[in-house]
Amino acid sequence: MNRELVKKLAELLKNRKLKKELRIMEVCGTHTAEFFKTGVKDLFPEGLSLIDGPGCPVCVTPNAFLDLAITIARDYNLIVATFGDMIKVPSSYSSLAKEKAQGMDIRIVYSPLDAVKLAKDNPGREVVFLSVGFETTAPSEAIAILEAEKQGIKNFSLLSCNKLTPPAVEALINADEVKIDGFIIPGHVSAIIGRKPWDFIADKYGKPGVITGFEASDLITGVLSLIDLLEKDEKTIKNEYRIVVRENGNEHAGKIIDQVFDVTSSVWRGIGELPGSGLKIKEQYSQYDAERKFPATPPPVKEHPGCRCGDLLRGLITPPECPLFDKVCTPENAVGPCMVSSEGPCSAYYKYWRR
């Protein structure tokens, strides 16, 4: 979008007089970070508040997953391949960064296919890829398995913690712990699943939502559009990201997910176990499933007693309301994942908003 127009729309948002206070939730963690980074949050008119949602995959991944990954890596002395995002996240007793310092072979990859290549280049060793992410990333991870199969690579497997977002949004609405007037809906999750799967928010719960992208222009138009829907009392899911998002999403990607994964229940930090909110590797591809390939018994899960990442991910508090924020919990010494993930709400507040 033309920059001059974006600046004008930014002015409109800044000067907008709301008819009443509005609380909107951005579901996606990338949105959380970009609202701060682009400066759009700084332009919010009086009475508009942004509640950070459960949409940072690193943040909602429970300790048990990293505990299992670390146990497998130790027990079987293998190579762990991961997105850079996971490196500093605390587990019950450690973190990948701490394990790496003690000699665990941990490689940062940019794409799941880089992990497949790593396995190909290290034929004598097992490579486990930590498959964390939402619908956006799931097809790439499925393709990694299909690619390993095609190339006959047997020393590659995936430890899956893949999650599906609409059930988490529905769980939050149902829990009814916090007042949310409307939703800013993840643009890139929707690129895969489409606009339609979000209709339940409007049809079943009578709340509007707007799908939007991640640039300043997208965030501004997304918020303006949501304010309009709320003020006109239109209960609908509007797609402001039609450049990318189709009604039914990317159907090829959907088929690839279905080919490799089955839908299963999954545990979300702070929210608990949600039926139909996770993906597990199909029986047919079990040789690529690290959980089945490398049986392991991690130590009992330990949570930091004061950590309120769970409450935060349910929208109950903002980061500065957590007693540990910027005191016990800092990026150097993070207690919970929301402080270390680049799209964690605590990380964003710590970095951009301690003014």
Place this chain on the structure above:
Amino acid sequence: MCLAIPMTITRFEGNYAIATANGVETTVNYAMMPDLKENDKVLVHAGFVIEKLDEEQAREIEETWKEYYEVMEKEEKKNMPV
């Protein structure tokens, strides 16, 4: 974990496509978007093309918001005390 950037497809090499943005070239997998052509604008996430960009929609959205601004600006002026 949903960072993705717009790129343009420049050519195909075997099972991969070469995409470019800002003078940077990289290899992308397009198994999720098999009917790609050269010069298609796409969205790339973690080395994968996840969607095509619809340029017609881009123009339409920009036009809509331009009109939106003009309408709102007029209203604002109307509401301003003379």
Place this chain on the structure above:
Amino acid sequence: MTKKILPGHGSGGKLMNDMIAGMIKEILGRDSIQIDDSAVLDIEADKIAFTTDSYTVTPIFFPGGDIGKLAINGTVNDLAVMGATPKYLSCALILEEGFGFDEFEKILISMKESADSADIKIVTGDTKVVPNGKGDGIYINTSGIGVFKKPLQRKQIEKGDKIILSGTAGDHGITIMSLRNNLNFSSALKSDCAPLNRMIESVIEKFPGSIKFMRDATRGGVASVMNEITTGMPFSVKLIEEDIPVSDEVKGICGILGLDPLYVANEGKIVIIADSASAEGITADLKKSEYGRNAAIIGEIDSVYPGKVYVETFIGGKRLLPLLVEEQLPRIC
């Protein structure tokens, strides 16, 4: 088979003496390197600047330079930003057993060329060899001495002063990062590694009383330099995002990897804080240098968030730009 570094090359025996006499001195300068235990230097100045830095980089050769060029220019620039004229360098080489002589020779030639182009003499040195597997091929330490032609005067930074960056941010760090991690990017991007002493001398000479602060924005990038000067101070630094020069390639790679170019290392860029009356003139003077072509005023000193650095985005929103805890990692979030 190509010749390799052996443990004997650091033993103090014939192998080492032959390498130093036949290669290192030959390339770095028979006229300048002194053979005694210390170099004896002629210096006419009341005050000198003295600095040291160690250089480790993987890969050793990269577009726009190599570890040798980096080791000379880095130390030259550290002297120059203090207002000193770089004069003499020491050079300590730590070589890994098995490192190729061909590569070593290329690095020495590159050091010599860089020293000549910065008009600085390498006067003393040392060579050590570590066992195979205990180093990354080669590490270099250089220390440098510079002299002050005139006593340095720097006035206090105050509200209204302008911040100038001598060119595009993040070129070196992104060049190196895109070579690591098997990221398979290709672009025309090069490291900005360069000797900045002449460019710096020129602005100091023309604007003697106006420059209040100068620093090369190496590790931690522009953001870290800015934080160094604001911490604990009654003023804040405002950077105007739209005015910060960033090359297209760096923008592209930072976009893909989710990095902020303001935190990325440079090896040929300086940040200057100057009074507002001279800022345009200083920028114009920097632009005359081949290393300052893209210089720009990128912000100013104000008091909106005392002790902090912040960025104003193009839509007029503000966000803080604090010191990072550690290096940024490529991410997909």
